[in-house]
Amino acid sequence: MSYYYCYVLAFPQAPVDRECYMQLPKGIKIDRPGKWALRVHKNICGQKQAGRVWNQCLVEKLATKVGFKQSEHDECAFYRRNVMCVLCTDDSILAGPDKEELQQVIANIKKAGLDVTEEGDIEDFLGVNIDRVDDKTFHLSQPHLIEQVLCDLNLDGENAQAKETPSPMSQVLGAHKSSPVFYGHFHYRSVLGKLNYLEKCSRPNIAYATHQRARFSSDPRKENSEAVKWLG
Secondary structure, three states: OEEEEEEOOOHHHOEOOOOOEEEOOOOOOOOOOOOOEEEOOEOOOOOOOHHHHHHHHHHHHHHHHHOOEEOOOOOOEEEEOOEEEEEEOOEEEEEOOOHHHHHHHHHHHHHOOOOEEEEEEOOEEOOEEEEEEEOOEEEEEOHHHHHHHHHHOOOOOOOOOOOOOOOOOOOOOOOOOOOOEOOOOOOHHHHHHHHHHHHHHOOHHHHHHHHHHHOOOOOOEHHHHHHHHHHO
């Protein structure tokens, strides 16, 4: 069994770590003259340390009030008897063999003062579709992201043909400084960013090809753009 749950407005759930003030937002008027500022009581977004403060607060509550033990190998993984918790900022997965035990963990998290929303059984997590094949196998896919990449590259038409390999077998991709500059019929860096997220989550088979193309993001040439379209 697995559950997907989110922390509501995650960062402000943690108290501010030091005395902090902010300028009055535009539109707020003060009757009395003088310079005024607002004192910050919660860990708001925009601070350099905001993510770290939230993580420390969450880890402390999960450990002391919920009974989780943090993994020594991955700081985003926690264990409590038969239950495993995986964190990604404000999105989390609970997994375990007993549904009642998972529901009890959710209740304990809320009792610890953490505001969460229950999203139910996990079928989609951070844009990754998760399908159970059998008791030991899961299939991960990102069809929406793939569609975005194909659309960006204008390869979503009926005449587009798929390649059998991520790169031509006999071609070495280089800087090609003597070739024409890429004229920008698609956003090179944007597409590479999407491909990079794709290979990290569900398509490790395109990792090498994606990294090779990303090397030339600052000054892509014709051959580099053609290599991206080949990968797409």
